[in-house]
Amino acid sequence: MALADVEKADLVQATDPDDDRMGIAARGAGGNLVLLTGNQIGSLMVWYRLKRLFEKGILNEANRDHAVVIKSLVTTDLQKEIALGFRVKCVETLTGFKYIGAKQRDYEEKLPEPIRSRYRELSEDETRDARLKDSLFFVFGGEESYGYNTGDFVRDKDGNAAVICFAEVAAYAASVGLTVVTLLDQIFAEYGFYLERGESLTFDGAEGAAKIKKLVDSYAGNPPAEIKGAKVLSVLDYDQQDIHDSEGVLIPKEAMIVFEIEGGLKVAVRPSGTEPKIKYYLYASEKPASGIFTTEELAKTKLRVAEGLERLWQWLKADAGKRAE
Secondary structure (H helix, E strand, O other), rough: OOOHHHOOEEEEEEEEEOOEEEEEEOOOOOOOEOOHHHHHHHHHHHHHHHHHHHHHHOOOOOOHEEEEEEEOOOOOOOOHHHHHHHOEEEEEEEEOHHHHHHHHHHHHHHOOOOHHHHHOOOHHHHHHHHHHHOEEEEEEEOOOOOEEEEEOOOOOOOOOHHHHHHHHHHHHHHOOOOOOOHHHHHHHHHHHEEEEEEEEEOOOOHHHHHHHHHHHHHHHOOOOEEEOOOEEEEEEEOOOOOOHHHOOOOOOOOOEEEEEEEOOOEEEEOOOOOOOOEEEEEEEEEEEOOOOHHHHHHHHHHHHHHHHHHHHHHHHHHHHHHHHO
């Protein structure tokens, strides 16, 4: 980002060492570099890919129900709203690209045997046409932790393709006099403002592991009826309940609980699989009352929603302290 300021660059793209994740910093309206979240990056790519696929005629009224966007359950619901806005399917999976890859394999296996038998030899255009005719065409897959996939020829998060795809998003934004940051604001204005926040509590050692288990058991056995004065509308326990995705497929069991809260709030809680932490995913959204946000309304909404998520996290943190003891 420091080099971008020296070079007057509009965009910074970075991958991690094994090139499966990608992060972005881009110029905001005031010329300052803004770090985008994984949720925001993925939302921009979902919107852009669907827009261009329809503009090029690859997707159309006749085949749109054969297109699908896949996201993890803890990824922003803005991506679902965008997919549904274009009237294509959105399927949600557990966290991890192995689940998105499994869906891609399912769509391959639904193809007629003559196509399946030589699927690896076909070009991406040929497999896309086959999937649009007899199965589901995978438009995009993403998860909030900076992982994205834009094609069926790779069945994992792919930093190479993500860099190319997002460079194209940025080029499009520049062609219409926007930055990717102001383009994102236009998407918010149309689909509603969505904000996410990831937090975690660390409990070290054997005693910490016991506290994490106690917390998870507490949320499952004694979920809150209210959170910060707002009614909890539903509780989904992915470890204890049989929950099906939008295709009717049973989602594998995982220690994760999701609370839907009135006022457009949602909280997902899950223990980390790699660290002595319990993770909290906080979500808030607000739709424009008049059908589309004005610039002034959106700015006020951003501040109000961010302040609401801060209050929500402080409540959750205090409640977790009581539950852990």
